Amino acid sequence: MTPLDDNNESILARARQIMVENDRGGYTVPTAGLYPYQWNWDSAFAVLGFACFDRERAWLEIDTLLEGQWDDGMVPHIIFRRDDPDYFPGPTVWAAGHNPPSTGISQPPVLASVVRYLVDTGDATDRDKAIARFPKLFAWHQWFHAFRDRDGNGVIGVVHPWESGRDNCPDWDGGMRGVNVANDLGEYHRRDTGHIDASERPTQSEYDRYLTIVKFGREHGWDQNELVHNGPFFVADPGMQFILMRADRDLRELAISFGENTAAAKLDSWIELAMQGCDALWNPEVNCYCARDLKTGEFSDGITNAGMLAFYAGAGDRRQQEQLFEHADAILARVEFGFPSWDPRHPAFEAKRYWRGPVWLMMNYMIADGFANYGRDDLASRLRDDSQRLVDNYDFFEYFDPLTGTGCGGGDFTWTAAIRLVWQ
Ligand code: GLC
Numbered sequence: 001m002t003p004l005d006d007n008n009e010s011i012l013a014r015a016r017q018i019m020v021e022n023d024r025g026g027y028t029v030p031t032a033g034l035y036p037y038q039w040n041w042d043s044a045f046a047v048l049g050f051a052c053f054d055r056e057r058a059w060l061e062i063d064t065l066l067e068g069q070w071d072d073g074m075v076p077h078i079i080f081r082r083d084d085p086d087y088f089p090g091p092t093v094w095a096a097g098h099n100p101p102s103t104g105i106s107q108p109p110v111l112a113s114v115v116r117y118l119v120d121t122g123d124a125t126d127r128d129k130a131i132a133r134f135p136k137l138f139a140w141h142q143w144f145h146a147f148r149d150r151d152g153n154g155v156i157g158v159v160h161p162w163e164s165g166r167d168n169c170p171d172w173d174g175g176m177r178g179v180n181v182a183n184d185l186g187e188y189h190r191r192d193t194g195h196i197d198a199s200e201r202p203t204q205s206e207y208d209r210y211l212t213i214v215k216f217g218r219e220h221g222w223d224q225n226e227l228v229h230n231g232p233f234f235v236a237d238p239g240m241q242f243i244l245m246r247a248d249r250d251l252r253e254l255a256i257s258f259g260e261n262t263a264a265a266k267l268d269s270w271i272e273l274a275m276q277g278c279d280a281l282w283n284p285e286v287n288c289y290c291a292r293d294l295k296t297g298e299f300s301d302g303i304t305n306a307g308m309l310a311f312y313a314g315a316g317d318r319r320q321q322e323q324l325f326e327h328a329d330a331i332l333a334r335v336e337f338g339f340p341s342w343d344p345r346h347p348a349f350e351a352k353r354y355w356r357g358p359v360w361l362m363m364n365y366m367i368a369d370g371f372a373n374y375g376r377d378d379l380a381s382r383l384r385d386d387s388q389r390l391v392d393n394y395d396f397f398e399y400f401d402p403l404t405g406t407g408c409g410g411g412d413f414t415w416t417a418a419i420r421l422v423w424q
Helices: 003-021 040-051 055-067 111-121 124-147 170-177 204-219 224-230 238-257 261-281 307-313 318-334 361-373 377-394 414-422
Strands: none
Touching: 003 040, 003 377, 003 414, 040 055, 040 111, 040 361, 040 414, 055 111, 055 124, 111 124, 111 238, 124 224, 124 238, 124 261, 238 261, 238 307, 261 307, 307 318, 307 361, 318 377, 361 377, 361 414, 377 414
16 A cells, blocks of 8 residues: 555544444434534435445434434434434424424435435345335425425425525525514524634524524424415525435436336426426526525525536536536636635635535535536546545535635534545
C-alpha cells in the first residue's frame, strides 16, 4: 500500500467507526447530542454507508425507519424512540399520537432509491428483502402524491421547512413571512444553540415560525388535508419534487422487475404528471428551478443545490438543462468546494449558516449522480473530489463552508461518514 492508500484506509475506518458509534440499536442518530433520534432521510443515507461493510445492518436501518410508518402511508421525519432532553421540540410538543412517537410531517423520500441501490449491488437475499418491503415503499409514495400534490398537477409542496430537509434555506423566506407567529406560543427553550454556535443555526424568528406551524398541526390532529389547504405554510420545493421523481423512477424499475404491474403503471402516471409539474417551478427570471409559495404564487429568486437535482430526477428540456449547466459552471468557479446550498453571488448567501450557503455531502452525492447521467463527468468528479477533500482535511462535519472548507454544525456526522464510504 502507498502512504496515500494507507491514509484513505484510516479515514474509511473512522467513517465506519462513526456509523457504528451513532448506532442506537437498529437505528442511527445523525450525531450524538444535537440530533438524538432517528431522522428519515439521514437513515436512508446511513443505509448506503452500512451497505459498504454490513449489509444486514443496512436492511435493519430500513426496517426501523419503516416501523414509524403511519397507517396512511406517511413515513415521518423523526421517530422519537425515547424522550431526550437534548432536543427541542420533542415528542410531547408534536403530540402526533403515534407509536413509536414521531413528528407529523415527512422528509425527502430517498429510501426507494437506496433500496434499488441495494438490489442492484446485491444478491438474491437483497432482492427478496426488497420484494417484502415494496408495499410499504409504494404506500409512502402514494401518500406523497395524495397529500403533497395539493392541486393534482404534479407540483409537490412542503407544509413545513423541516419537511424539505433544507430547514432555513432562503427558499422558505417568502413562505415564512406569511406565517403569523402565534401569540400564545409561550416561552420555550431551544436546545440546538446549546450545542452549536447560534451563528450557524436558524434565527429566533425562524424558530417562532417553525413552532407556529407545529402548533397548527397539533391543534388539527395532524390532519394532512387541513395542513395543505389551510395550514400556515405550503411551498413547492424543487428538492422534494426531484427526489420524489427520482424515487418514483427507481421504485418503478423495482416494480417492473418484481412483476408489480399495477404499481408500475401508477408510478408511470405519477412520473408523467411530475414532468409537467416541474414547469411550475421554473423561474424565468433566474432561469432555474426555484421554490414557489403555493399560497401566493411567488418564486424564490436564488439558485440552490436542490435546483441542481433536476438531472438526478431526469427533469427539464434541453434548453433548461443547458441553462442549469451554465449556472453550475459559474457557481463552481466561485467556490473552493461545491455545491453550495445557496448561490454565493446572491445577497442572502451566508457561508456558514446551515442551508443558506454551506455544502452538504449527501446533496453532492445525488447532484453528482445526475450530472454524470447527463454526460458531465467533469462536474460529477469535481463534487466527488471536493467532498473527499472536505472530509479528509476538515473532518466528518454536518456541513461545510464552501469558501474555506471549515466544518460546521455537528461533528462525527452519520451521513457525512456514509457518503465518504460509498464514494470511497
Ligand atoms: C437538520 C437538517 C435535516 C436533517 C436533520 C438531521 O434538521 O436540515 O435535513 O435531516 O438536521 O440531520
